Amino acid sequence: MSEGRQIGEVILDLKNISLRFGGVKALTDISFDVREHEVRAIIGPNGAGKSSMLNVINGVYRPQEGDIIFRGEHHRDMNTYAAAKAGIARTFQNIALFKGMTVLDNIMTGRNLKMKSNFLLDALYWGPAQREEIAHRRKVEEIIDFLEIQHIRKTPVGRLPYGLQKRVELGRALAAEPSILLLDEPMAGMNVEEKQDMCRFVLDVNDQLGTTIVLIEHDMGVVMDISDRVVVLDYGRKIADGTPDAVRSNQDVIDAYLGVAH
Amino acid sequence: MLYREAGQFKATYAEDSQIFPIRQDRIGIALILAVAFVGTPLLSVAGLLSDYTFTAILTPFLIFSLAALGLNILTGYAGQLSLGTAAFMAVGAFASYNFMLRIDGMPILVAFILGGICAAAVGIVFGLPSLRIRGFYLAAATLATQFFIVWCLTKVGWFTNYSSSGVITAQKIEMLGYTFDTAFSKYLFVLSVVTVMALLAKNMVRTNIGRSWMAIRDMDMAAEVIGFRPMQTKLMAFAVSSFYCGVAGALFAYAYLGTVEPEGFNLDLSFRILFMIIIGGVGSILGSFLGAAFIVLLPIGLNMFMHFLEGSVGINLPSGISSSIELMVFGGLIIFFLIVEPHGLARLWQIGKEKLRLWPFPH
């Protein structure tokens, strides 16, 4: 855990969120908050509603009930564009990269909201359009260096192994210079070494850029190591919320993970 | 090691972001353009290239390349399958015709651009369903464009200047007092338009707008989440694509056919252009050209082959069979390419280049 950073005020506050798909209750009356600069973990068994929670935060799903307060602004629900504009970026559980594009292009897409050029200037690739493209390219190359993926920058992502794809997806999210980063199981399916790298990247981002991180992760070791606070979901309900230590010793959490009493 | 990028170190991102970053590619493109603009004229003057080569092969090849490029922007880059390409070409052709007809002193290039803009506007309207539907639902919906537009142009007399047969005769192509009326000059005119538009397209697909199209194509939800707006992105693809098709349609009428009726832009033409991009390479500018060349040359080659069969081998083929065989060959090739090389000729070219890069050392 990093010592230098200062956890700040609540920037994201979720109140009484409920989300249903037909008869399936994915989330029931969930409330929790996220503080600036912290690493906030969401854990829970499969199907608990973790991914749905992230989807609610950045507007992919619209909850039937509840409020989202982001940086003091009230939202009944988010929409994806507003969320992106407001500085919420994310990665996905099942990698959602643009398979036909190169690593470089994928990460460049992350900067689209910062680009001002229009398609006519793009077509001419002239003056401001060219300068802008190159300025963004420089920024993207910094990210590529940071993630240590220089050697694959011109490779179409569809051809990359899983672990590297996950890394590229993080790169795309970082390219937006987000203030909150939502990571959906960024280390799933990785070997120990890859996991360590990914942990390092996440912590560095949090530490050096001060980016707030909301993280879904199954590996308890990782969660206990890097998160400041943990919220635990089970069957769409919140069953615990607190520091890693407090959550670990919570009886409901232990039951949920051992599969008792359902 | 004829084709090598090793050793070509890029000192700046500007250099690496050039339109053709690899030197051999730059030389190749320069060579092709030199041959197209200077070589063919010389050959033609020397009498080595007949008018037939221009009117039946080179000019239609270029025009179809442009149409295929238009469709490729929509289908290959933005992932929206369309079966209505010919309809957008028709809009471009008939709009240009009316601009020339009804506005005195209208410069031909401006009329083409306006024709393209009309096609773009129609493209936006008929692209609206793409916001709600995808895949072959959309493809089926684009059939509406195809049938409706052609019907409209046929039934509304104003579009064809009340020509009783529905056939229009395109005005002469005149610029700065020069009339493009020979096969060869028309070719040069088309070549210039197509070259400029292809370079513009190349620039679009490697900058933000192109990335937005490919993002929507590859993973629309993720594209939305990182801030691309699906509506703007898709409609822009429809607009730009239809603009390209519209200009191609105008060239089709003005520089190739001369006289044309709405039925000339039927579903069959739409399919033909779709085949060009499948065979040439979906999502590749180069592929649009390769595919167009292939589809223009195939019937000619097939015909020669049939003549050969009849002439020297002595097999007597029933009349009309060559068009049936052409259909079978087209269909068979589409299936073949989709199975064996879904990225088309452009990908084969790419593989060839990679081989050359290593040549003469196999590893």
Next chain:
Amino acid sequence: MQFFLEVLIGGLLSGVMYALVALGYVLIYKASGVFNFAQGAMVFFAALTTAGLVDSGLSLWLALPLTMVAMVVLGLLTEKIVLRPLVAQHEITLFMATIGLTFFVEGLAQAIWGANVRSLDLGIEDVPLEWLLENANMAVSQFDLIASGIAAVLVTLLAIFFSKTKIGRALRAVADDHQAALSIGIPLQHLWGIVWAVAGFVALVAGLLWGARNGVQFALTFVALKALPVLILGGFTSVPGAIVGGLIIGASEKLAEVYIGPHVGGGIEGWFPYVLALLFLLVRPEGLFGERIIRRI
């Protein structure tokens, strides 16, 4: 009013035949997730083959089973050569492959039988039904009535086949979940083969009826294309949807042609169904009977 009813009934009857063509698409789509654009070409192929065989001297009762055999072979070969290699591909790729197939089959049919228009006589006369003409003064084609009767029987049979037989149930299971289908114990490939054969049969019946009515010619493929708006209305996976969609398209295109057509120069039958379907899509993208899906990510 009488005239209106006449047009409406005529439209509904051709709607039943549209539904029959649409059913061929639904069958294949349900079982293998392929939108088979070539269904129309198969209809054309079937009609042309039957007519060609009859013209070369065979009796209809011999020509029919022979055509049926040809259709089954065509279906099986398609499944094996075209679709199996593309099995894991994107649905758009499959769709484009079936467009290629369309061209191939159309070319093949004409290469064998020539491109001339042929007529096909099923022994049913296309005259107004006397009883209705006398009692209600309405002209309703006897042929259309019998043809849609045949179509209706076939549709019912297929519905029963789907819901009551083991193979039918397996097919439904395939549509929902390939894994589940495997557990039924019929290899997937066999199922797909069966579906293609059945689709060939449906194409044959549709080809006979349409061919006898409008003449066996290339334009038949455009009739078959009309099944697309039918499917958009009904949803690609629903048998009842195909029927209702067919009726709506058939009736509305005839009514539009008769009541709107004269004001705009006629010939709107060619595009009306597509535009109708398109407008419908804007309101209900999942079709009449399809389920709304929330995309996952």
